[in-house]
Each structure stands twice: as C-alpha cells, then as structure tokens.
Amino acid sequence: MVSVKNTLLLAMAASVQASPLAGSSTTSTSTAAVPTVTYIPPETDLFTPPAFPEGAIDISxxxxxxNEIKKEYGLDTADEKVTTPGEVSIMSGSCNQGxxxxxxxxxxxxxxxxQQSTPSPGGAPPNVLVWNDFNIRVNDCGKCxxxxxxxxxxxxxxxTACGRAQSICVDSGKNRAHRIxxxxxxxxxxxVEQVGLGGCGIIMMRVIYRPVGEIACNCFAAPERNRAINVCRHINLENRIASLEGLLMRIKQASADxxxxxxxxxxxxQWLDTRSAGDPKPETSRATPTKSVQPFGLQAGPQGLLIYHGPTSIYRIRTGGPPLSPSDMALSDGQFDHVAQHFGIDLEDEVIMTALHQFFRWQYPHFMFxxxxxxxRDHFGQRTKSKYWSLPLxxxxxxxxxxxxxxxxxxQMSEQFxxxxxxxxxxxxxxxxxITAVQVFLCLAFYQIGKGELSKGWExxxxxxxxxxxxxxxxxxxxWIASDASLATSEDVEIRRRIYWGCYTSDKIISLILxxxxxxxxxxxxxxxxESLPDFPDMAPWLPAGVDISRMFEPGSSGSRERLITSFSEHILLSKTIERILCTLFSRKSAANGITxxxxxxxxxxELCRWQESLPDCIKWNRWEPPTTSLLPxxxxxxxLFNSTRIVLHLDRVSAGASSQSQSVSxxxxxxAAQDVVCLVRQYRAQHGLEHAPLIFIYGIVQAHRAMRALDITPHEAxxxxxxxxxxxxxxxxAxxxxxxxxELL
Incomplete structure (x- = not known):
C-alpha cells in the first residue's frame, strides 16, 4: 500500500512551480519527455567555497x-576560445583542465x-590576492x-556550432542546467552534480558541475527562489507529514474512548498548507489596520504637553477645540550647549560632521526609528523648535x-557624545x-548594549x-491629525509611522539578544x-554603504530607497514572527499546554520559511553567491537575524527529549542556518570589514558558534x-x- 507520506509528497510537489532556469520564458515549444522528479541535493554534496583568507583582497x-598573474604561472588568460579535442591533453585533477x-x-x-600570496617587507603579513572564475565548456561538432x-x-x-545557434545555462546554486x-x-x-578536484599551485580549488541526467523542465523548485529556501520548505513538509503519520498511528492503536x-x-x-510556494503572504500580514473612531486620544497634560490617554484613563478626553501643539512648552536646546562644552565637545568641530557621516553610512539602516x-534638514536648517532634531539627539x-x-x-569621542x-x-x-526624546533614549540603549552594559541598555x-x-x-x-498640530503634512504622518515601526523592530532585537x-x-x-518618501537633493554623501550612487541618477531609478525601505518592511514582518516566538515558544504556560x-x-x-520565500527579488541572498556579489549591510x-532566530528556535530541541524525527529536522x-551565518560574515568582511558590522552580527556569530559546538560540526568554521x-x-x-x-569553550 502506498504510504501517506509518499502520497502527500507527490501531491505537494505537484503544486510547486518550476525553477527560473528550467522554466524561464523562451521560444521553446517542447521539452524532453521525461518524468517530473523531485531533486534537492543533500547539504553534504554541495560545494562550500574556501575560507576567505585573513586580510585578502578579492580581485575577481x-x-x-x-590575467597578469595568470601569465606569470603559465595559465590561460582567454575569456573565450575554440579548440579541437586533439589539441588538449588528457585531463586529470585540478591542474590539467583544458x-x-x-x-x-x-x-x-x-x-x-x-589565490596568490606575496611576502611583505619587515615581517608584515603577506599580501594575499584571490579571485574566482566560472567557465562553461562545450564539446560539439568536433570542437571544444x-x-x-x-x-x-x-x-x-x-x-554557434556547425551553423546551429544554441544556449547553455548552468545554475550552481540549484544544481541545474538547460540547453536550448x-x-x-x-x-x-x-x-547537475558537483565534483571537487582539489587544488594545484595557485589554484586553491576547482569544482566541475557536470550534467548527470535529464529532468523535466518543470521539476520541483520554487520560482525565483534560492536553493536554500526549497530545502527549508521541504524539511517543513516532511516534518508535517511525519507528525501526521504519528497521529494516525496513535489513533489506530488507541481504544475507542x-x-x-x-x-x-x-x-x-495545522497540517494543511494550501498555499503554493509562489502564493503571496496572507493578507493579514500586510493588511491596513481598520480605522475606527475611538473614545480616547491625545490630551494636553498639566504642562501643556500632548500625552495619550486610553479608554480607562483617569482623565476625561478633550472633545473639542483647535488642534493642540506640543511645542509650546518645549525646552530650547540652546540652553544645553554648555553641557556639550563641559564634556569637551565643540559643536563646530569637524568631528561632529565625521561622526554623522559614519552613522548614516553604517548605522542608519539598522536604526530606522x-x-x-x-x-x-533640521540640522542644517532652522533648529529652533524643530520637530526632528535636538541637541541630545x-x-x-x-x-x-x-x-x-x-x-x-x-x-573615543563616542563616550563624550x-x-x-x-x-x-x-x-x-x-x-x-x-519624538526626539524617544529617539535619544533608544540610541542610548543600543549604545549601552553595544558596550556590553546589558542591564542599563534594557532600562x-x-x-x-x-x-x-x-x-x-x-x-x-x-x-491624531485633528488633535495634534505637529502632524501638518503627509510627511509628518509617514515619519511618525517610521518611528513607531523602528521602535517595534528594535524592541524585538533587544528582547532576542537579552x-x-x-x-x-x-x-x-x-x-x-x-512607505517610501522622496529622497532629498544632495543625499549622496549620506547614503548607506554598498549603495551604487551611479544608479541613483538613472531614469526611473529609485536609488537606494527601494532596497532600504524594502529591507525595513520585511524586517517588520520578521519581527512579528519573532514576537510570536518570544511570547509563545518560550512561555512555560504554552509549553505546558502543548498541542497534539x-x-x-x-x-x-x-512561518519563518514562508517569510523567506516571499522576500522581494531586490533583497534576496543565498550562500552560493560568490563573495564579490554586492551585499548591502x-x-x-x-x-x-533570520538565521539566528531559526537557530534559537531549534537548537534546544536537538538536546531535549524530542522524537528522533524532530531532532533530525532541528x-x-x-x-x-549556522553555515549561512558563516557565509554572510565572510562576504560582509570581504566587502565592508567587520569593524563596521552591525550589532546583530555579534548575536548571529554567537548563536552560529553555539549551534556548531552543540552539533559537533565544521570545527574550523566555529x-x-x-x-x-x-x-x-x-x-x-x-563583542x-x-x-x-x-x-573559554575552545
């Protein structure tokens, strides 16, 4: 009898769409008549690039x-050429490849x-240059x-060979290829199968991606998703099926009562997942909140400041009159200039501008509040009673x-600031x-957590x-538009939303770290x-690291805005799942109640895998990308953050009294997830340097190391x-x- 597992796997696989490499739009009118197969290469069969050497420079x-270095070692420098098979000696190993x-x-x-290493004078570390190449080779019509x-x-x-034009594509990430x-x-x-050939001379590693069998061009792979996502979803499907089979077995063996x-x-x-891999997220995840008239709102307090009162507040709500302004009782920042001077800070010193540039280059994408x-605008303009600038900020x-x-x-001036x-x-x-007071306290919190003063940062x-x-x-x-005069424009409304969601995501990071x-x-x-707001003129010096400034001025280009705001929007959605993890999984009451x-x-x-699957193309990443692929901080x-969350979600189950199936999945x-963290750290280090790594990197490194030690895997990567x-x-x-x-653990 066909098992429930096999039946459900076939049904689920049939609902998943094709890989972009296999099923991309072409003029093709036919495909090979071979059965659809489900193929996901095991992790152990996949090639991991060599470790990026300390201090190395990627010159790919x-x-x-x-080409100059290749000539020194007698290596071929041609980007494309045609030869006859007789001109090439018998191939063996990593050296003799033609x-x-x-x-x-x-x-x-x-x-x-x-990789080439050359000694440095004075006993300094050697200069290390690295590069990588992908070459497609074809033997057709008597030529190579x-x-x-x-x-x-x-x-x-x-x-074109023998007058026939053709195209061959190989995707090393999905272990697939096609020929048209x-x-x-x-x-x-x-x-496609990967075969590692080892190294030879300056060649540190050679890998051959060779076709080993035809597959249907609509085989199991989600559209425009990386290979890791397919594995993630596949593991979840298998685990659901195993749980369902276990329940059916218990029902079969149970008494009538x-x-x-x-x-x-x-x-x-709980076992059904009717959405296919390409379906969008549930509407509830991005839905616009339902607006309703509430019997509570903002009210002027004793000092004239606007503060919020809910429906059970001791104060009665103000119901009429013109909008209130929170600026009437605001303190002038000018009266605190002497405080900055007391700490040895000259507000006209160039170090102020330098520190600002460093913040918006490296920190701003992670402090979107x-x-x-x-x-x-307020810093370089009119600072008096400004809404979004203050001296403490x-x-x-x-x-x-x-x-x-x-x-x-x-x-070291950071301490004085x-x-x-x-x-x-x-x-x-x-x-x-x-608004600025909220921002200041949150900046100070992250500063203290970054120093290792966790209690003060939490407070x-x-x-x-x-x-x-x-x-x-x-x-x-x-x-609040009818009650708060500070919400004068649509920009004010959007800024207020940005600050709230920045606080919301920061809360989840701090709670996760601690x-x-x-x-x-x-x-x-x-x-x-x-939502996205227009970029101001002359913003190039203030853009985050990794942004291609030249593309900002292309017709129809949204510059850095699209990827930065998209990352922030997806961070919000991920934070909602992190909230459920922290509130549900780590609650003793939830653990005690359990579910069947x-x-x-x-x-x-x-839920985490679904979030990853639906990420927009502009912010997708996978570990199989070469180190030179641009990586925005x-x-x-x-x-x-995503991989760290998966580790903390699963790692305790590895050593707990879970079933063997659950332990295997975890x-x-x-x-x-730990290997993804290693690849991200290497790629970020190569492009930006870890001295500029965001705070969440420290958490990710620690969690990945924890996983590697617990599972006793890849000690060199740990x-x-x-x-x-x-x-x-x-x-x-x-750090x-x-x-x-x-x-201490090594």
Missing amino acids: NNRTLV SCPDYDKAFDMMYTWS YIKRVGSTGGGCYDF WKDNGHKTCYR ERERLLETVSFD IYREAFL LMAVCALGAVMLPDRAQS YAAAESIIIVSGLTHPS LSGIAFRMAQDLGFQKDPEQ GRPVQLYDEAGEVEHT GLTLTDDLDL SVAALYI RTVCTS TYLVQSLDECCVAWGL VQARAHLY
Missing part, C-alpha cells in the same frame, strides 16, 4: 591584474578559486568551446557614529516627552518604548506600514567565527565579552 573584477568538458560530458561548468561567464555563481553561454537549440526552440533540462479524545483535540488545519532626511547619533570611526582617537546626550535627556526628556530601551506609548505612537498618526519579554505588541498597535501532533517549533519555523543584517535546520569577533571588538564592547566567553 580586475581582469587585467588577474577547454573540453571533463568526464566525457557534452558540456560542463568549471569553477576555479585562485570555452567561455568565462563571470564570477556570479554560473551563467549562460550563447554560441535556437533553430527549433527545443529545450532540455539537466540535473482514547480515539474520540484524540479526534476532539486535534485540528487538521530616525528619519534621515528630516533630521539632516545629535549627541546620541554622534556617539553611535563615532564607534565606527577608523581613527581610534576620534572613536554619550555622556552629553545622557546628561541632557535625563534632565529634559523624562518630564518633556517628545533605557524601556523608557523609550514607554514614552512612545505615552505619546500615542501605537495608534496610526492619521487618528532573551527577555517584548514590550511593544503587534496586536496593541494600529499603525499602517511605512505538530509542535510550536514546527509551526513557527514554517541592511540585507546582511536581515539574513543574520539538526538540519541549525546546521544550514574557530573562524570566534576569530571574526576580533574585528567586531573594534566597535562593540559586547569583547562574547569573544572571551567563546574562547
């Missing part, structure tokens, strides 16, 4: 320099990772064709920016709640979140999701993670503490 895109495919294949793709298709994890080769004959549109798709009890307590909805354009921003300064003497901001805000902020963040609620940030600002309850709940908020069949871990992990931080998830904290220590004292703890 500098072809002139690469322009013909290896293993008697019609085509293959050859990946080469090369080879073409370098770049360093992007694969590519396509268009050529352009004269008749016939297309054949292949499963026990069977009735089991059937009454189970809901089969500050709206850059409004802050800078300037000091707090400079404190976070200064920790990223390469000049150690200047970076912090002390000035704290001194002013404690005097003025607690009695005069305001400061609590003040920030309580003050945000005091100001009514949890309600959509459009509800392992404590959240303070801002999604259900308590009624704020619409944030699927565990909370499985449900929450499936905001995207890197988002994936570090081991696979933790292994994959050591690499510990060593990577050395560079993070330049900016973050928390110093984490490194010391991890060294």
Whole structure:
C-alpha cells in the first residue's frame, strides 16, 4: 500500500512551480519527455567555497591584474576560445583542465578559486590576492568551446556550432542546467552534480558541475527562489507529514474512548498548507489596520504637553477645540550647549560632521526609528523648535557614529557624545516627552548594549518604548491629525509611522539578544506600514554603504530607497514572527499546554520559511553567491537575524527529549542556518570589514558558534567565527565579552 507520506509528497510537489532556469520564458515549444522528479541535493554534496583568507583582497573584477598573474604561472588568460579535442591533453585533477568538458560530458561548468600570496617587507603579513572564475565548456561538432561567464555563481553561454545557434545555462546554486537549440526552440533540462578536484599551485580549488541526467523542465523548485529556501520548505513538509503519520498511528492503536479524545483535540488545519510556494503572504500580514473612531486620544497634560490617554484613563478626553501643539512648552536646546562644552565637545568641530557621516553610512539602516532626511534638514536648517532634531539627539547619533570611526582617537569621542546626550535627556526628556526624546533614549540603549552594559541598555530601551506609548505612537498618526498640530503634512504622518515601526523592530532585537519579554505588541498597535518618501537633493554623501550612487541618477531609478525601505518592511514582518516566538515558544504556560501532533517549533519555523520565500527579488541572498556579489549591510543584517532566530528556535530541541524525527529536522535546520551565518560574515568582511558590522552580527556569530559546538560540526568554521569577533571588538564592547566567553569553550 502506498504510504501517506509518499502520497502527500507527490501531491505537494505537484503544486510547486518550476525553477527560473528550467522554466524561464523562451521560444521553446517542447521539452524532453521525461518524468517530473523531485531533486534537492543533500547539504553534504554541495560545494562550500574556501575560507576567505585573513586580510585578502578579492580581485575577481580586475581582469587585467588577474590575467597578469595568470601569465606569470603559465595559465590561460582567454575569456573565450575554440579548440579541437586533439589539441588538449588528457585531463586529470585540478591542474590539467583544458577547454573540453571533463568526464566525457557534452558540456560542463568549471569553477576555479585562485589565490596568490606575496611576502611583505619587515615581517608584515603577506599580501594575499584571490579571485574566482566560472567557465562553461562545450564539446560539439568536433570542437571544444570555452567561455568565462563571470564570477556570479554560473551563467549562460550563447554560441554557434556547425551553423546551429544554441544556449547553455548552468545554475550552481540549484544544481541545474538547460540547453536550448535556437533553430527549433527545443529545450532540455539537466540535473547537475558537483565534483571537487582539489587544488594545484595557485589554484586553491576547482569544482566541475557536470550534467548527470535529464529532468523535466518543470521539476520541483520554487520560482525565483534560492536553493536554500526549497530545502527549508521541504524539511517543513516532511516534518508535517511525519507528525501526521504519528497521529494516525496513535489513533489506530488507541481504544475507542482514547480515539474520540484524540479526534476532539486535534485540528487538521495545522497540517494543511494550501498555499503554493509562489502564493503571496496572507493578507493579514500586510493588511491596513481598520480605522475606527475611538473614545480616547491625545490630551494636553498639566504642562501643556500632548500625552495619550486610553479608554480607562483617569482623565476625561478633550472633545473639542483647535488642534493642540506640543511645542509650546518645549525646552530650547540652546540652553544645553554648555553641557556639550563641559564634556569637551565643540559643536563646530569637524568631528561632529565625521561622526554623522559614519552613522548614516553604517548605522542608519539598522536604526530606522530616525528619519534621515528630516533630521539632516533640521540640522542644517532652522533648529529652533524643530520637530526632528535636538541637541541630545545629535549627541546620541554622534556617539553611535563615532564607534565606527577608523581613527581610534576620534572613536573615543563616542563616550563624550554619550555622556552629553545622557546628561541632557535625563534632565529634559523624562518630564518633556517628545519624538526626539524617544529617539535619544533608544540610541542610548543600543549604545549601552553595544558596550556590553546589558542591564542599563534594557532600562533605557524601556523608557523609550514607554514614552512612545505615552505619546500615542501605537495608534496610526492619521487618528491624531485633528488633535495634534505637529502632524501638518503627509510627511509628518509617514515619519511618525517610521518611528513607531523602528521602535517595534528594535524592541524585538533587544528582547532576542537579552532573551527577555517584548514590550511593544503587534496586536496593541494600529499603525499602517511605512512607505517610501522622496529622497532629498544632495543625499549622496549620506547614503548607506554598498549603495551604487551611479544608479541613483538613472531614469526611473529609485536609488537606494527601494532596497532600504524594502529591507525595513520585511524586517517588520520578521519581527512579528519573532514576537510570536518570544511570547509563545518560550512561555512555560504554552509549553505546558502543548498541542497534539505538530509542535510550536514546527509551526513557527514554517512561518519563518514562508517569510523567506516571499522576500522581494531586490533583497534576496543565498550562500552560493560568490563573495564579490554586492551585499548591502541592511540585507546582511536581515539574513543574520533570520538565521539566528531559526537557530534559537531549534537548537534546544536537538538536546531535549524530542522524537528522533524532530531532532533530525532541528539538526538540519541549525546546521544550514549556522553555515549561512558563516557565509554572510565572510562576504560582509570581504566587502565592508567587520569593524563596521552591525550589532546583530555579534548575536548571529554567537548563536552560529553555539549551534556548531552543540552539533559537533565544521570545527574550523566555529574557530573562524570566534576569530571574526576580533574585528567586531573594534566597535562593540559586547563583542569583547562574547569573544572571551567563546574562547573559554575552545
């Protein structure tokens, strides 16, 4: 009899769409008549690029320099050429590879990772240059064709042999390939196998991607998704099926009374996943909050400040009159200039501007509760009674920016900036709640957590979140337009939303890092999701690292705005899942109650996988990308947060008294997530340097190391993670503490 597992796997696989490589739009009118197969390469069969050497420079895109080095070692420098098979000697190993495919294949793709080390004078560390290449090789019509298709994890080769135009594409990430004959549109798709050949001389690693069998061009793979996502979803499906089979077995073996009890307590909805991989997220995740007239709102307090009162408040709500302005009782920042001077800060010193640049280059994408354009407009414009700038906010921003300064003497100014901001805000902020006061307290909280002062950081963040609620940030600002004169424009409304969601995501990061309850709940908020606002002129010097400034001026280009706001929007959605994890999985009451069949871990992990599947293309990442692929810090931080969350969700189940099936699933998830963290750290280090790593990187490194030690896997990568904290220590004292703890475990 066919098992439930096999039946359900076939049904679920049939609902998933095709890979873009196999099913992309072409003129093809036919495909090979082969059965649809489900193929996901095991993690152990997939090639992991060599570790990026300490201090190495990637020159993959500098072809002139690469070719000069190749000539020194007698290596071929041609990007494309045609030869006859007789001109090539018998191929063996990593050294003797020519322009013909290896293993008697019609085509293959050859990946080469090369490295040159030259000694430095004075006993300094050697200079290390690295580069990688992907070359597609074809044996057709009595000739061999080879073409370098770049360093992007694969590519396509268009050529003509014996008068027939054709195209061959190889995708190293999905282990797939296809060949299209352009004269008749016939297309054949292949499963690709990776064969590691080792190294030779300056060639550190060579890998052959060879076709090993035809597959249907609509085989199991989600459209425009990376391979890791398919594995994530596949694991969840198998776990759901295993849980369902276990329940059916218990029902079969139970007595009549026990069977009735089991059937009454189970809901089969928990095993059903009617959405296909390509379906959008549920409408509820992005839905606009329902607007309604509430019997509560903003009211002027005894000092004339606007504060929020809910339906049970001791104060009666003001019901009429003109909109109130919160600025009438605002303190002038000018009266606190002497505080900055007391801490040795000259407000006209260039270090202020330098620290601001560093903040908006490295920190701003992770502190979206500050709206850059409004802050800078007020900073360089009229500061008197400004809504989005204050002296303590300037000091707090400079404190976070200064920790990223390469000049150690200047970076030590961060302590002075912090002390000035704290001194002013404690005097003025607690009695005069305001937008900038919320931002200052939250900046100070992250500064203290980054130093390793976790208790103080927790307390400061609590003040920030309580003050945000005091100001009514949890309600959509459009509800306050009739009551608050500061909401004069649509920009004011959007900025207020941005600040709320920045506080919401910050709350989840802080709670996750410290392992404590959240303070801002999604259900308590009624704020619409944030949208993009226009970039101000002359913003290029203030853009985050990794942004291609040249593309900002292309017709129809949205510059950095699209990817940054998209990352932030997806961070909000991920934070909602993190909230459920922190509130549900780690609650003793929830653990005691339990559920029949699927565990909370499985449900929450499936929610994480769905989030990953639906990420927009502009912020997708996968570990199979070469180190030179552009990686925005905001995207890197988002994936570090995602993988860290999966590790903490699953790791305890590996050592707990869970079933062997559950333990196996959790081991696979933790292994994959930890390896993703390693790849992200390497890629970020190569492009930006870990001295500029965001705070969440420290958490991700620690969790990945924890998983690797618990599972006793890849000890060299665990050591690499510990060593990577050395560079993070330049900016973050928390990294110093984490490194010391991890060294004790080595």
